Amino acid sequence: MKKSIGLLIVLSLMVSAGLFAGGQEEEKAPASPMDVEQVVLTDKAPSGDLELFSWWAGDEAPALEALIKVYESKYPNVNVINATVTGGSGVNAKAVLKTRMLGGDPPETFQVHAGQELIGTWVAANRMLDLTPLFEKEGWMDVFPKDLINLIGTDKGIWSVPVNIHRSNVLWYIPDNLKKWGVEAPKTWDDFFTVAETLKSKGVVPLAVAQTWTVNHLWESVALGVLGADDYEALWNGEISWTDPRVVKVWETFGKILSYTNMDAASLSWQQATDMVVIGDAAFNVMGDWAAGYLSTTLNIEPGSGYGWAPSPDTSGVFIFLADSFGCPKGTNNPDATLSWLKVCGSKEGSDTFNPLKGSISARTDSDLSLYNVYSQSAAKDFAKDRIVGSLAHGVVANEGFMNDFSTVMEMFLTSRNAQQAANACQAIAIQNGIGK
Numbered sequence: 036m037k038k039s040i041g042l043l044i045v046l047s048l049m050v051s052a053g054l055f056a057g058g059q060e061e062e063k064a065p066a067s068p069m070d071v072e073q074v075v076l077t078d079k080a081p082s083g084d085l086e087l088f089s090w091w092a093g094d095e096a097p098a099l100e101a102l103i104k105v106y107e108s109k110y111p112n113v114n115v116i117n118a119t120v121t122g123g124s125g126v127n128a129k130a131v132l133k134t135r136m137l138g139g140d141p142p143e144t145f146q147v148h149a150g151q152e153l154i155g156t157w158v159a160a161n162r163m164l165d166l167t168p169l170f171e172k173e174g175w176m177d178v179f180p181k182d183l184i185n186l187i188g189t190d191k192g193i194w195s196v197p198v199n200i201h202r203s204n205v206l207w208y209i210p211d212n213l214k215k216w217g218v219e220a221p222k223t224w225d226d227f228f229t230v231a232e233t234l235k236s237k238g239v240v241p242l243a244v245a246q247t248w249t250v251n252h253l254w255e256s257v258a259l260g261v262l263g264a265d266d267y268e269a270l271w272n273g274e275i276s277w278t279d280p281r282v283v284k285v286w287e288t289f290g291k292i293l294s295y296t297n298m299d300a301a302s303l304s305w306q307q308a309t310d311m312v313v314i315g316d317a318a319f320n321v322m323g324d325w326a327a328g329y330l331s332t333t334l335n336i337e338p339g340s341g342y343g344w345a346p347s348p349d350t351s352g353v354f355i356f357l358a359d360s361f362g363c364p365k366g367t368n369n370p371d372a373t374l375s376w377l378k379v380c381g382s383k384e385g386s387d388t389f390n391p392l393k394g395s396i397s398a399r400t401d402s403d404l405s406l407y408n409v410y411s412q413s414a415a416k417d418f419a420k421d422r423i424v425g426s427l428a429h430g431v432v433a434n435e436g437f438m439n440d441f442s443t444v445m446e447m448f449l450t451s452r453n454a455q456q457a458a459n460a461c462q463a464i465a466i467q468n469g470i471g472k
């Protein structure tokens with residue numbers, strides 16, 4: 036399988052820096068922390084520093100802060116350093132993390148998406164500790180869905196603890212605004228094109244988007260809508276070529292949708308795109324349900340009466356999922372503190388404290404839904420009955436190499452709007468990054 040150029044560079048840097056445990060490292064002294072493969076559970080009360088690395092800063096911080104409070108009440112001797120690098124979907128944090136990991140300065144724990152973002156990057160580079168003993172001790176093998184454990188595990192171990200389930204394919208709107216403009220939330224992209232003309236004639240932007248990752252985010256919803264769940268999944272296991280006419284049609288539809296979006300997208304954060312919807316400059320936004328966290332927790336708007344939601348057009352009955360998780364990198368200063376943090380992340384109390392504020396649902400099957408608002412309750416209901424597929428933009432179905440290259444293709448498409456060219460470029464990067472092989 037061919038690896039991405041990016042990953043090859045990372046791996047060769049790690050080898051030359053002596054960070055890669057395996058193969059040529061066999062002569063190294065056995066006591067190196069890099070040689071330890073699995074976490075060791077102890078009964079010792081943890082102390083010292085716990086540096087938590089994530090991109091949950093500013094508007095996105097309340098849920099993490101609440102989880103840290105739960106942690107601090109249980110482990111008062113640990114000094115939590117909440118190290119955040121701002122930027123939605125980790126656009127900046129992931130680059131900083133890479134520098135730190137390669138520089139031999141890993142935080143005690145870091146945010147990472149379940150799926151290929153974890154497995155294809157840090158696990159492939161042998162940088163994480165196997166958490167199987169923790170999962171067994173905490174009874175998590177029975178509490179987390181099997182499919183999710185498969186996404187955070189390999190035949191060699193389990194590599195992170197999921198804190199949530201987010202839904203990616205959600206269309207957000209303000210019911211009062213739609214009423215004022217005389218339109219309804221579109222169920223299909225064809226409906227959207229009709230509604231969009233009405234909105235345009237009233238001087239309203241039909242669909243708000245922001246910086247490039249949010250456009251990638253929109254793309255996966257459009258791809259699912261145009262292809263359907265079977266063909267969407269076939270893209271990731273290589274059964275459909277990226278140059279197939281069905282996939283070219285995704286780019287064509289996507290280009291048409293983009294013609295109904297705001298011009299200043301590149302300079303906006305995802306929250307600012309949501310703000311456009313709230314203040315009535317735009318009618319809709321396709322964003323993950325961290326938008327529900329932002330609308331409810333940060334802006335204090337009531338779900339249902341104050342803001343509304345629907346599956347993104349043409350995706351009713353399908354749930355594009357992603358999960359944030361935390362793991363234990365090799366070579367941290369304080370693995371005991373990391374383990375105690377992971378325990379809280381995976382616990383019922385931690386999960387049901389964090390998720391109602393975050394807009395996500397618990398990754399545990401025993402969560403107390405009475406603690407969640409009507410949006411999250413509806414997401415939980417859909418998660419239980421819908422067909423589940425993985426997110427591209429948030430690390431589930433493709434590795435970081437593909438995702439980085441996909442962003443470059445997207446930048447190109449935003450300028451050229453050439454569907455066939457984008458499809459051809461995607462075929463090349465899929466081969467290069469081992470997608471579907």
Ligand code: GAL
Pocket residue numbers: 090091095122123124125201305323325357358359429
């Ligand atoms: C996603 C992450 C969410 C949320 C979002 C916006 O990648 O999984 O928890 O933080 O980015 O930043």
